Amino acid sequence: MARYLRHHSRRGRNNRTVRIGRAMSSYFEKLDTTGSVMLVQLWKVWGDLMGEMAPLARPLGHRGTKLILAAEDPMIMQEAQFLAPMILEKVNGYFQQEVFDKVVFELLNGRVPLDGEIRPEAPEPPRKLKKPEKLGGLEKELDPDSPIGRCYRAYRRMFDKS
Structure with a gap:
């Protein structure tokens, strides 16, 4: 309606x-005096605008006239530096004016890029704990109701299950 x-x-x-x-x-x-609405439009079309390069250099934001892009790997980040002029040309062409004059690359390091795509990562396999050789024997020396005594009992239970 x-x-x-x-x-x-x-x-x-x-x-x-x-x-x-x-x-x-x-x-x-x-x-909107900072042009943020305009940038949101850019982030929405980022994949179409950049094509095959979109997953390699993903938008993180901007600082003034610097466009900040993220790479997941230092090698990709280094190679993407060579494509900065092409990226600037495409982005400024999208806006039909010179909005950015420099591209800065940073490592993604777990941050969520602004294009909204969060890549699924493989879950970590559960770690197999190795039981210490001399585990046990401190129950008589520790107060069972103290925080350290309770923590020690919980630690021992981790190895009793395996």
């Missing part, structure tokens, strides 16, 4: 009805 808003212009106060989505988008564009 479409929602509508009655819009009054300042000069002559013309009454006209506009869709609320259209009115809100123009309202938010006026509030």
